[in-house]
């Protein structure tokens with residue numbers, strides 16, 4: 001376990017809210033001072049545009065931006081030109097659907113996805129299929145709500161051209177057996193797009209080892225700033241797709257009625273990018289490396305076990321994923337709407353999420369209106385779990401007072 | 409009474425579990441949704457000669473949302489459109505925690521006074537009232 005009290009000193013939000021129990025890392029992580037400092041350093045010391053000026057400061061900015069891209073490449077075991085900066089996972093996945101998808105999906109083709117997905121990993125494909133008269137096929141989930149190899153095989157046939165799946169479910173915390181899915185998909189010539197939004201904060205994601213065709217993550221869920229995310233695409237595939245947007249920086253030579261474009265990845269990034277954010281993301285990657293995935297994993301695993309153990313003894317709640325792989329717990333207080341429950345947690349300064357978590361299909365699959373979701377990360381400790389569990393109990397007890405003969 | 413007890417008053421939970429005037433009859437209606445939390449409410453009203461003869465509601469959501477639709481029907485049924493609009497305004501002021509004059513006209517809706525302490529829940533408590541306000545202002549959804 002990390003020494004959490006020491007580690008929290010890195011996160012200035014705790015100074016402003018010493019009593020905070022933050023259990024919503026699944027939505028976005030807290031930001032460490034080192035990331036904020038790195039962004040400030042850019043603004044204060046060399047805050048000028050990149051790839052444009054031939055003066056010293058611009059050289060510094062360009063270098064720092066390139067360095068951040070290289071860090072992202074190393075982070076995923078990819079190469080520099082395979083890293084395209086986008087605003088977030090949502091933009092990255094839309095980009096793939098609107099470029100690769102538009103160019104290569106044909107009428108009658110099939111795109112495989114699942115009910116476990118975040119809306120961002122379904123809707124771009126749903127709309128693309130509508131336009132192309134292709135169809136969207138959902139892998140059947142097993143009784144726990146997992147994507148399994150067996151069920152994936154049943155969904156796979158020669159019509160499948162694209163597979164778009166999440167690496168980790170943001171509601172149930174399951175890790176998808178994505179490496180084997182990619183292997184099976186490649187055998188029939190389908191490309192696989194991996195939504196790694198919930199994965200990168202927790203374990204090493206190696207695109208070479210996975211042999212992923214595309215993969216996306218957002219900086220803000222791994223202690224980096226908002227406003228920047230990464231789209232990884234295999235070099236051979238990126239070279240085959242046309243830019244989605246045209247404008248400054250992405251072009252090579254411009255003539256009166258034609259333009260040649262830059263090489264990858266620059267041809268996919270037009271306009272002044274999120275420079276400070278990219279640099280901040282680079283620092284967040286360094287931090288994850290400094291902390292070490294092994295330590296992050298064992299810390300989160302301990303919290304998960306402890307929380308599951310404590311919840312087991314509480315009557316009056318339903319936990320939907322007692323076998324989650326990561327510390328993402330989805331539950332409800334029986335007969336209490338998640339938004340009513342959330343207010344009780346809020347009063348106790350316990351921040352968790354209530355609702356459908358941008359994943360309405362899994363909420364429907366669970367046959368509920370919504371769920372409460374608590375996610376734990378490195379800055380949480382056993383004390384946070386205790387406070388959380390206390391609030392769960394309080395919530396159960398509070399709403400019990402309204403149950404009685406008078407009520408249905 | 410602590411804040412939470414003040415928010416979830418017995419009356420509110422009673423209306424939640426035993427809603428009055430629930431179920432639609434086909435009068436002109438307005439449907440409002442809050443997609444981020446799932447509150448989904450339809451309010452319909454039968455207005456005859458400037459008087460609200462009947463209000464019905466249907467939908468789903470949290471206790472604050474569903475109960476406030478039920479309470480609204482009881483408070484505003486029988487009022488003239490003008491009276492109802494004034495009461496709706498007062499209710500919105502109550503949500504903002506503003507001091508209001510003759511609060512008695514709010515009748516049972518006064519139990520929502522505690523909501524002003526919970527800014528995140530104001531949307532829940534006002535969605536049905538906003539739907540009725542739209543309806544009284546002449547907006548209406550297609551049948």
Ligand SMILES: Cc1ncc(COP(=O)(O)O)c(C=O)c1O
Nearest residue numbers: 088089090118120170195197218
């Ligand atoms: C699994 C998953 N995919 C995609 C997203 C979308 O990420 P973003 O909002 O950064 O685009 C999220 C986060 O909300 C997520 O958890």
